[in-house]
Amino acid sequence: MRFHCTGRATVAWASLCVIPFYANPLTAQEENGDFLGTIVLGESKREVQTDTAVPVTVVDETEIEDRQAGTVAELIDSVPGVNLVNGATAQGSGINIRGYGANGTFGTDQKVLIQIDGATRGSEELYRIGNQLFTDPFLYKELEVRRGTIGSFEFGSGVVGGVVRLETKDASDITGGEIGFALRQTFEFQSNGDGIASSTILAWQPTANLEFLAQYARRNLGVQTDGDGNDINPEGGEIDDPSWLIKGRYTFGQNNDQSITFSYQETESDQRDVPYDTFGLADFGNVDRFTRNNTASLRYNYNPQDNDLLDLTVALTYAEEEINNTPVTPGSPLLDADHLYETTTFSIKNTSLFETGIVSHDLRTGIEFIRRERLDAFAAPGGTDNRIAAFAVSDMRIGERLTISPAVRYETSEIEGSTAPNSGTFDNSALMGGLAVRYEWPSGFAVFASAAYTENLPIIDDLGNANFMTQPEKARTYEIGASFDSSDVFATGDALALKANLYSTDLWDITSYTIPGSMTDNPEEVTTEGLELELSYAMQSGFYIDLNANIARGEAFDTGLGFYPWGNTPADTARLTVGRKFGEELDLSWEMVAAARFDDVLSTEDPSPGFGVHNLRATYVPQTGVLQGTEIRLGIENVFDKTYTPRLSTRPSAGRNIKLTLARTF
Numbered sequence: 001m002r003f004h005c006t007g008r009a010t011v012a013w014a015s016l017c018v019i020p021f022y023a024n025p026l027t028a029q030e031e032n033g034d035f036l037g038t039i040v041l042g043e044s045k046r047e048v049q050t051d052t053a054v055p056v057t058v059v060d061e062t063e064i065e066d067r068q069a070g071t072v073a074e075l076i077d078s079v080p081g082v083n084l085v086n087g088a089t090a091q092g093s094g095i096n097i098r099g100y101g102a103n104g105t106f107g108t109d110q111k112v113l114i115q116i117d118g119a120t121r122g123s124e125e126l127y128r129i130g131n132q133l134f135t136d137p138f139l140y141k142e143l144e145v146r147r148g149t150i151g152s153f154e155f156g157s158g159v160v161g162g163v164v165r166l167e168t169k170d171a172s173d174i175t176g177g178e179i180g181f182a183l184r185q186t187f188e189f190q191s192n193g194d195g196i197a198s199s200t201i202l203a204w205q206p207t208a209n210l211e212f213l214a215q216y217a218r219r220n221l222g223v224q225t226d227g228d229g230n231d232i233n234p235e236g237g238e239i240d241d242p243s244w245l246i247k248g249r250y251t252f253g254q255n256n257d258q259s260i261t262f263s264y265q266e267t268e269s270d271q272r273d274v275p276y277d278t279f280g281l282a283d284f285g286n287v288d289r290f291t292r293n294n295t296a297s298l299r300y301n302y303n304p305q306d307n308d309l310l311d312l313t314v315a316l317t318y319a320e321e322e323i324n325n326t327p328v329t330p331g332s333p334l335l336d337a338d339h340l341y342e343t344t345t346f347s348i349k350n351t352s353l354f355e356t357g358i359v360s361h362d363l364r365t366g367i368e369f370i371r372r373e374r375l376d377a378f379a380a381p382g383g384t385d386n387r388i389a390a391f392a393v394s395d396m397r398i399g400e401r402l403t404i405s406p407a408v409r410y411e412t413s414e415i416e417g418s419t420a421p422n423s424g425t426f427d428n429s430a431l432m433g434g435l436a437v438r439y440e441w442p443s444g445f446a447v448f449a450s451a452a453y454t455e456n457l458p459i460i461d462d463l464g465n466a467n468f469m470t471q472p473e474k475a476r477t478y479e480i481g482a483s484f485d486s487s488d489v490f491a492t493g494d495a496l497a498l499k500a501n502l503y504s505t506d507l508w509d510i511t512s513y514t515i516p517g518s519m520t521d522n523p524e525e526v527t528t529e530g531l532e533l534e535l536s537y538a539m540q541s542g543f544y545i546d547l548n549a550n551i552a553r554g555e556a557f558d559t560g561l562g563f564y565p566w567g568n569t570p571a572d573t574a575r576l577t578v579g580r581k582f583g584e585e586l587d588l589s590w591e592m593v594a595a596a597r598f599d600d601v602l603s604t605e606d607p608s609p610g611f612g613v614h615n616l617r618a619t620y621v622p623q624t625g626v627l628q629g630t631e632i633r634l635g636i637e638n639v640f641d642k643t644y645t646p647r648l649s650t651r652p653s654a655g656r657n658i659k660l661t662l663a664r665t666f
Contacts, residue, residue, distance in 0.1 A: 044536040044544035045577060045589070048497040050483040053405065053436040053448035054151035055081070055501045055532060061141040061173070066587070066619050068188060068635050068659045069137045070195070070219065076164065080532040080548040081147045083570040086649050095133065096648055097147055098505065099528045099554050099568045100161030103648070109512040110456055111160040111475075113152065117168055117263045117297040119317030120156060120343055124374070124461040125512065133164070134293045134321075135267045136243040138186065138199040138217040141169045147532065148503055149452035149477045150434045153391050153409040154349075154364060157432060158456030160475045160507060168245055168263050171211035174203035174665060184665040192657035193224040209252060215245040227643030227655040235286075237274050243267040257304045266294035273328050276335050287325040287335050295319045311351040319343045333378040340375035362395040374460045381422035381463040385415045401440050405450075408433035413457045415469065422463040430455035430472055444486035450479045458511070468511040477505040493540030501532045515558045516567070516602055523556040526566055542581035549574040553600075564602060571598040571608055571647035585623055591615040598647045611644035613637075613653075633661040 045063055049056050057079045069075045073095050077084045085094040085102040094102020101112035114121045114133055121133065144165045146152060152159035175182040181204050188197040199217040206212075221239040224232045247263040269291040276284040299315040320342050327335035349366035368389045376382025389411040396404045410431050417423040434452030455472040462468035481501035489496040507526040515521050530552040538544040550573050554566030572595065579589030591614070598608040616639055620632040641656040 043495075043581065044538040044546050045579070046536065046546055048483075048485070048499050048534045048536050050446065050485040050497050050499050053403070053438040053450055053479075053481075055147040055479070055481075055499075055503075056151060057145045057147075057534065059143050059145075061169075064137060064140060064143070065631070065661070065663070066617060066633060068190075068617075068633060068661055070190075070197070070221065072133050072135055072137050072140070072143070072166070075137055075143060076145050078548070078575055079145045079147075080534060080550040080573075081162070081530065081552075082145060083573075083648050084646065086651055095164060096568065096570065097145070097161035097164075098503070098530060099552060099566060099570060103568050110158055110459060111512070112162055112164065113156045113159050114164045114166075115155060116166045116265070116295045116319075117317070118299060118315050118347075119295045119297050119319045120345060120370070121293075121295065121319045121321070122341075122343070124341065124459050134269070134291060135265065136217050136219060136241065138197070138219075139168050139215060139243060139245045139265055140166050141173055142167045147501075148479060148505070149454050149475065150407070150436050150450040150479065152452075152454070153407040153433060154366065154393055157389065157409060157411045157430065158454055158473065158475075160454065160456070160477070160505060168247060168265060169201070169213060169215065170247065170249065171203035171205060171213035172249075174201055174213065175205050175211070177205070177208070179205050179208060182665060184663065186661065186663040188659065188661045190221075190657055190659045192654045193222045195219070195221040209256065210250050211248065213245070213247045217243045217245075219243075224654045224657075226652040227638065227641045229655070230652075232654065233651050235275050236278070237271055239269070241267060241269045253302070255305050257302065259301045261299045261301075262297070264294065264296045266292065268292045276325065285331055285335050286328040288328065289326075290322075290324045292322045293320070308353040311353075313347075313349045315345070315347045315349075317343075317345045317347075337377035337380065338375060339377050339380060340373075342373045344371045345369065358399055360397040362397075364391075364393045366391055372460065376419045376422075381417055381460060382419060383415060383417040383422070383460045383463055385413060385460050387411055387413045387457075403438045403440075405436040405438075406433070407435070407452075409454075411457065415458060415460060415463070417460075417463045424463070424466075424469075426458060426469040428457045428470070428472055430457060434477075444484055446483045446485075448479075448481055448483070450477075452477050456512075462511060465511075471509050471511060473507060473511055474509050475505060475507045477503060479503040491539060495536075495538050497534075497536050499534045502530070503532070504529045513556075515556070515561060516564070521558070523558045525557045526554065527556075528552065528554040528566065528569065542583075544577075544579050544581065546577040546579075547575070565600040567602070567605075568648065569598075569600065571610070572596040579617075583623075585621055587617075587619040589617045591617065595646065608645070608647040611642060611646075613642055613644065614639040629665055631661070631663040633659075633663075635659040635661075 059075055064075060067075055073084050076082050081098050083096045085096055095112055096102050097112050102108055108122060145162060147162040149159055152163050155163050174184050184201040186199040197219040201215045204212045219241050223234045226232055245265040249259060249261040251259045271289045273286050274289060276287050296318045299313060301313045303311045323339040325335055325337055345368060347366055347368040352363045354361050370387040372385040374382045391409040393407040412429040414427050416425045432454045434450060436450035438446060438448040440446035453476050455474050457472045458469045479501055483499040485497045487495045505528045510522045513523060515523050533549040535547040552570050554569035555563050556566045557563050574594045577589055577591045581587045594612045595610050597610040601607055616636040618634045622628050622630060637657045638655055643652060645652045
């Protein structure tokens with residue numbers, strides 16, 4: 001691995017000197033068989049996943065609500081390695097992980113995979129107007145980010161940046177599992193842009209085994225201003241985006257070991273006289289744009305209590321992404337184009353638990369049938385992409401300390417163009433996989449390493465280039481890291497956790513990117529390297545610290561240009577949260593987000609200045625009295641009204657923004 005130390009690394013490297021920490025649940029201590037009493041351990045905002053070699057972060061429902069995010073992208077930008085390309089609005093924003101995913105040209109480059117309730121989403125490389133995740137954060141109770149390739153083989157191929165998985169709310173989350181009706185109403189207000197958002201959830205459990213949920217959310221936001229009071233993207237207009245979710249689950253069978261779950265969610269946006277280029281980098285002209293994304297999922301699960309070899313899930317999912325453009329002034333056919341993507345997936349997956357001698361196995365296997373259809377449009381060829389994939393991932397625990405996790409995925413693809421000159425049929429296939437190894441000592445200290453190889457098979461968008469249709473992109477990633485997880489470290493009832501991960505990724509046979517100054521020539525290789533750090537500490541008194549940091553380097557190679565800076569490399573960042581919980585009623589926290597200056601740019605680009613932004617948050621949940629059941633959240637983002645533009649974004653971030661959220665479950 002190659003690290004070239006520069007001044008811009010100061011912030012992130014300095015963060016390594018801070019002690020990491022983690023929150024554990026209640027524990028009971030014993031010594032020589034004598035019960036010593038129950039000790040309540042401190043709890044921070046986010047658990048560090050120290051029990052796996054996969055670099056994974058989980059944001060739970062409590063943190064989702066406390067962050068008061070306006071987009072799903074804003075929910076996960078606190079994860080190390082994740083960076084946003086314009087995060088404040090769903091239109092023209094995207095998620096970048098380890099330098100891959102969204103960029104200033106495409107809404108996605110196919111190297112970050114996104115799933116909602118098991119349904120894969122994505123709009124391919126739609127020029128200037130694509131987005132990865134157009135939906136509302138009100139709909140979700142949990143999201144998971146798996147960085148890199150090693151944890152991706154269960155979910156898809158070609159994953160270089162990572163996987164983002166989201167789960168929608170269930171009725172039982174609102175009813176608490178009790179029979180009857182429950183209503184949850186949320187109102188959210190923000191000062192910058194005069195934003196108002198509302199979420200109404202009706203949950204019904206007619207029996208203990210049957211539950212239904214209906215949710216309607218609407219998000220209104222005017223033009224925001226930066227720290228200097230200048231309007232941010234005023235041509236983009238105001239936002240008035242409705243979303244809704246319906247979901248049901250029926251549990252049945254012996255010992256309730258079977259279940260059927262159905263969910264459907266949709267988000268719409270109707271904008272008038274707005275730029276075709278949502279990134280704001282070029283003037284193609286204005287359009288009336290209607291955007292609609294919906295996802296449907298039907299899942300059956302069978303998990304008998306007396307058979308550890310069977311935990312079967314059969315799923316049928318459907319995702320539709322529609323973008324209709326009507327030019328305000330007739331002109332280029334580029335503006336008068338309708339785009340439609342439909343992805344249907346049928347999957348059968350099973351988890352088996354068994355032992356062979358001293359080895360305990362957690363084996364996950366599956367087969368997937370995937371069909372993607374894309375409507376033909378100007379400069380966006382249409383066609384179908386039919387895929388069959390099979391995978392096997394096993395966590396083999398040898399004794400008490402060593403875990404070896406091999407993974408393999410085989411995928412075939414048949415793409416057929418629908419319209420000349422982009423017609424024709426192209427077949428591709430790839431075998432990919434990886435291996436992770438983890439060893440843990442009794443002290444709570446562990447080390448891990450992994451190697452993974454994946455291929456990004458050709459996509460419908462590349463039908464216009466016959467060479468690309470037979471050239472899968474290939475990537476190899478190596479990772480090594482260490483973690484520590486323990487309690488009663490400095491004081492009784494405290495909890496400490498740390499996870500640090502070094503990675504190096506090589507990408508070649510590239511079709512997604514072009515070299516500087518060219519619209520057609522591709523770099524021969526891209527190399528990215530980095531360090532990701534997650535830390536947390538919590539005390540029994542309620543005091544907690546959460547810290548994460550990300551250091552990244554990237555370069556590309558072309559025979560004519562030689563080595564040059566990789567344009568999608570993010571800046572080094574660090575995020576520190578210090579807070580105090582007062583029982584279950586009150587949570588107060590201060591958060592600092594810092595980014596180092598980014599100088600590794602081409603001569604035609606400007607360096608990205610560093611910045612430090614402060615946020616304050618307070619959550620009040622009364623446990624008694626007339627306000628019991630009410631939740632009040634107050635957040636002040638960018639407290640000092642700083643003007644800054646994050647690296648990779650195409651426009652400034654919002655200035656000071658005061659947010660107030662009121663929620664109650666009846």
